[in-house]
Amino acid sequence: MRIVVLAGGIGGARFLRGLKAASPGSDITVIGNTGDDIHLFGLKVCPDLDTVMYTLGGGIHEGQGWGRADETFAVKEELAAYGVGPEWFGLGDRDFATHIVRTQMIAAGYPLSAVTEALCARWQPGVRLLPMTDDRVETHVLIDDPEAAPGADGQSGRRAVHFQEYWVRHRAAVPAHAVVPVGADQAKPAPGVLEAVAAADVVLFPPSNPVVSVGTILAVPGIREAIADAGVPVVGLSPVIGGAPVRGMADKVLAAVGVESTAAAVARFYGSGLLDGWLVDSSDAGTAGEVEAAGIRCRAVPLLMTDVAATAAMAREALALAEEVRA
């Protein structure tokens, strides 16, 4: 079976590990979010692509869900000794090699999609990993900034910061008023993205952040339309359980775009024009009616990715719901 998965960072990568276990014979294409990408020390860092590549390739720092296992930080320490920041983004020595190879290949003229394919030749993730676009897209967040001058309307000072500064430096603890995937509206789907969607038997939205991960991928013109028009089941898994995100701080960015942190609200955020089916956690079985009323088939199953077996069971449920919707 040909499966296309729109993946962000940690949640998406962990789901993919379960999907591979649940459907070993399937041909899985991952459309990876690149809105989290950041340029640091002259290098291009692609957190969500690297999290998928390392998680499925066996190099991930399991406890963090990002970065490499067995890391050292000599380069980071030396940069700090020179007073060269930022210090709040933890790049390890092994991880630096990935960014050096990527930046070198981009400087030589290779598009991000070719670079990602080359990096994956080493890691063998067992899926085809495509960036959502080869064009530059960076998610910025409008936050309250006590240092910034108050706005003309007397509102507290506000500043747009790179998503990573909001997410890592501020731990999403400052009020966010807008989330903007800068560059998305001029971006084109990367080579192979639309073809993979057109050839898919099913499209899955894993429990990734619906705003900054899946939402950013859908913001690239042509991708949302291709999925909506593909005529195949589109099934998502809620990243929110019992009114709170399972991991990360998705509720903060959901609030910034005016979406309530509930499984049903996230389903509506994607919309019935896109989603055919939606899995909510067993504890949210009560909201299934609300999701079905929005025109989206809904099933309540255990959604905690506690280990690969649990995640594989979720993936099987998603594929089963897809078959039910297809019928």
Ligand code: FO1
């Ligand atoms: N997340 C953190 O919370 N702290 C970090 O210092 C950090 C460094 C980092 C370095 C490379 C990388 O690929 C990811 C990194 N992340 C870090 C995670 C990153 O912010 C998130 O994985 C995504 O951007 C959100 O999904």
